[in-house]
Amino acid sequence: MPGFTCCVPHCYNNNKKDRHLSFYRFPADTEERKIWVDSIGRAGKKGKFSRFEPTIGHRVCSEHFEGGKKTYDNRRPTVFTYKKEKVTQSRRTLIRQTPPVTESALSENAKRDVGHHDDHSYSMPHSDMENLLKAVKEKSGIIHEMEDKLSDIQKELSETIQHLKQCQTDLEQTKNNAEENDVWEERYKDLHKKLEEEKRKENTFSMESLKEKPEAIKFYTGFSSYAEFKNFHDFLSPDISDMHYWGSTYHDKDTPRGKYTRSLDSEDELLLVLARLRVGLLEEDLAFRMGVGVATVSRICRTYFELMHFRFRQLPIWPSKEIVEATMPQCFKEEYPSTRVILDCTELFIERPSGYVTQSETYSSYKSHNTAKGLVGIAPNGFITYVSDLAPGRMSDKEMTELSGLVDLMDEGDSVMADRGFLIDEYLAKRKTENCPDCSD
Numbered sequence: 001m002p003g004f005t006c007c008v009p010h011c012y013n014n015n016k017k018d019r020h021l022s023f024y025r026f027p028a029d030t031e032e033r034k035i036w037v038d039s040i041g042r043a044g045k046k047g048k049f050s051r052f053e054p055t056i057g058h059r060v061c062s063e064h065f066e067g068g069k070k071t072y073d074n075r076r077p078t079v080f081t082y083k084k085e086k087v088t089q090s091r092r093t094l095i096r097q098t099p100p101v102t103e104s105a106l107s108e109n110a111k112r113d114v115g116h117h118d119d120h121s122y123s124m125p126h127s128d129m130e131n132l133l134k135a136v137k138e139k140s141g142i143i144h145e146m147e148d149k150l151s152d153i154q155k156e157l158s159e160t161i162q163h164l165k166q167c168q169t170d171l172e173q174t175k176n177n178a179e180e181n182d183v184w185e186e187r188y189k190d191l192h193k194k195l196e197e198e199k200r201k202e203n204t205f206s207m208e209s210l211k212e213k214p215e216a217i218k219f220y221t222g223f224s225s226y227a228e229f230k231n232f233h234d235f236l237s238p239d240i241s242d243m244h245y246w247g248s249t250y251h252d253k254d255t256p257r258g259k260y261t262r263s264l265d266s267e268d269e270l271l272l273v274l275a276r277l278r279v280g281l282l283e284e285d286l287a288f289r290m291g292v293g294v295a296t297v298s299r300i301c302r303t304y305f306e307l308m309h310f311r312f313r314q315l316p317i318w319p320s321k322e323i324v325e326a327t328m329p330q331c332f333k334e335e336y337p338s339t340r341v342i343l344d345c346t347e348l349f350i351e352r353p354s355g356y357v358t359q360s361e362t363y364s365s366y367k368s369h370n371t372a373k374g375l376v377g378i379a380p381n382g383f384i385t386y387v388s389d390l391a392p393g394r395m396s397d398k399e400m401t402e403l404s405g406l407v408d409l410m411d412e413g414d415s416v417m418a419d420r421g422f423l424i425d426e427y428l429a430k431r432k433t434e435n436c437p438d439c440s441d
Helices: 029-039 103-116 126-203 214-221 224-239 266-278 283-288 295-313 323-327 330-335 356-362 397-403 425-430
Strands: 047-052 340-347 369-378 386-388 415-417
Touching: 029 415, 047 283, 103 224, 224 266, 224 295, 266 295, 356 369, 356 386, 369 397, 369 425, 386 397
Parallel strands: 340 415
Antiparallel strands: 340 369, 369 386
16 A cells, blocks of 8 residues: 555554554654664564664554654653553363262162261261251252253244244345345346436437438538548547547556546547537537536547647648649639739737747737737638748738748749738749739729
C-alpha cells in the first residue's frame, strides 16, 4: 500500500488508510532517537538481536502515544499492545465421580460392620443406621427424579435439533428463491436500461438518430450524407482511439483515453464538434442535447480542435494553377484571367500584454486595440487557399506579405488581387508577378 506504514511491530496503520491518525518521524537528537528505538523494540536487518536503525521513511503512528497524539509532555511512544502480559487462565477443578451406593449394599455393609464391631464401644448405634438408610433412600429418589428430567431434556433437545434442521432447510430454500428473484430483477433492470437507451437514442441529438436523415446531417455537419461523415471520421479515427483528452493528467497505454471516461462515442463527439463549428451552437445547448455536462462539451471541443488542426495542417490547400483556372468563375476569366489569389489581412482582438514592448508591437491604430494579424488568401472561386501564422497587429500588410512567403508559391505571370492598402507592387514586380486592380472598387 502506498504512503507511510507504522514501523512498530504488529502495527499496520497506514497514512492512506487511517487518515484520522498522525505519523511522526524519529527525532533528530541522538539520545532521544535511541530512547524511541529502545521503546519500540524492533529488530534490525541482520537478525533478532541486531539493532534497528530507522531511516527517513520510517514513521510511528499516534496510537503509540499517551492520549492518542504526540505532545510536549508525551513526546515518546509508550503504548504498545504487543508488550502486554498474557493472562493465563487457571486450570479447571477436577471433580472425582464416585459410583452410586445402593440401599441394599449399604444395608449389608452396615450390618456386617455392626456385627464385626459389636463387641467394641465405638460401634454405630442402630438409630444412626436407620437415619443413614433413610437419607440414602431420599437421595435415590432425587437421583431417579433427575434422571427423568434429563430424559425429558434430551427428548426436547432432539425435537429442537429436528426443528432447527427443518428451519435450515427452509432457510436454504428461501435463499435460493431470493437468489432467483435477484437474477430476474437484474434481468429486468438490464432490459429496462436497454429500453431507456433505445428511447434516448431516438429522442436525443446523436448520430444514431441522424443517420437516416441526410438533410439534418448536412445542416449540422456540412456533409451531404452519413457515408461522407463516416469517411471523415475514419480519417481521424487512428488518432481518436489513442487521444489524450484536454485536461486529463494521466495517460496509460493500457487505457488509451487516460483518466478521462468517455461519455459519448467517437461519432457523437465528432458530431458535437462539427455542430459547434458549423451551426455555432452554444456549449450549454450542446450539453443539453447530448445529455452531458458543459465541462464535458468544452473538453471534447478543445481536444478535437487540437486534433483537427494537427491533421489538417498536414494537407496542402494551395491549389495548382490548372485547378484555379478550371474552377475560375466566368467574370474572372473575362476581366482578370491571370488571378491566382485574392489577399486580405484580418485582425483578432487579444488581451493587452503585460510587457510594454509587446503592447507597442501588438497595438493596431486601425482597430484602436491590441490585435494579432493574419494573412488570408482565397482562390477566385472563393476557396481558402492560404492562411498565415499570426503576427503582431502593428505589422503592415506589405511586411506581412513579404514575411509570409506566399509569393514563393506562385508562378511567373500570376496576378494577385488585393485591397488598395496593400502596397506590394514593387515586391511583386521583383518576383515577376502582377498586382491586379484592387478588389475594393
